[in-house]
Amino acid sequence: MSETLTRRKLITTGLAGLAGIAGISAAERIANGYGLVPPDSGGIWGVGETLTYAAQRMLMSHHSMAREFSPCEISKSIPVTNGAPQTDPYQRHLANKFRDWRLMVDGIVARPSSFSLTEIQRMPARTQITHQACEQGWSFIAQWSGVPLSYVLNRVGVSTRAKYVVFWSFDPRWDSLDLTDAFHPQTLLAYNMNGQDLPPDYGAPLRVRVPRQLGYKSVKFLTRITVVEDIKKVGDGRGSALPSHGFSWYAGI
Ligand SMILES: Nc1nc2c(c(=O)[nH]1)N[C@H]1C(S)=C(S)[C@@H](COP(=O)(O)O)O[C@H]1N2
Ligand SMILES: [Mo]
8 A cells, every 4th residue: 555545544534533532632643743733733623623734735735736717717806804004114114115125034044034025026936816715705816926935945945854934924913834835836925916016905015825725824014934843932832823813723725
């Protein structure tokens, strides 16, 4: 039996079964052995989170692609969840057209760096028309252009110890991705939406677009990206600002 089949069987029958029969800790121990426990796992909800994340990571190819659409499918109206921060630093950068803004990239990387918007716009670009779904029930299709996150990560040289990439924003929102999603070819640092500079409400100057997860993982108004090994040491240790509000860290679709 191939490695994949063994793992698949483990996840679909063994892990789920163990969660029921032998309880949470046994299932978690096994998932942990395969590096499949999400950062917000814990307590009774953690079992669900672990099973969802583990099953997705095992059953789907790491590079399975989110669907891309044609230009005629782009949505006419686009909802905004939380618009541009009204705070002083953000508004000053906005008034200055982000000329002095820089994206910091640090953590366990060979070359900690910071990049201006112009530098980022000169990097190899990818344009894709994808679907963004908010957990609140609405969704839309838009075209985003940006640099693949993988390109920036390779520029700074990610340590072999790295496990997560953390995103920091002008607002209190922060989030993280595992390396599978961080290096996925459709995961972009986007500066352009529907052919125009990313509007402030939609994340200017730069936002994450991770089309394989729900909208809330696509952090807007980026300031900094940090590569880490131990996510438990970041913030409240649950991989994102959102688990403390009842949302799961992993929001794969
Ligand atoms: N920094 C930051 N990023 C964020 C949010 C936020 O409030 N702050 N909202 C998230 C949520 S809940 C969703 S659904 C999407 C919405 O993106 P949109 O405004 O482009 O529709 O952005 C996500 N990124
Ligand atoms: Mo959302």
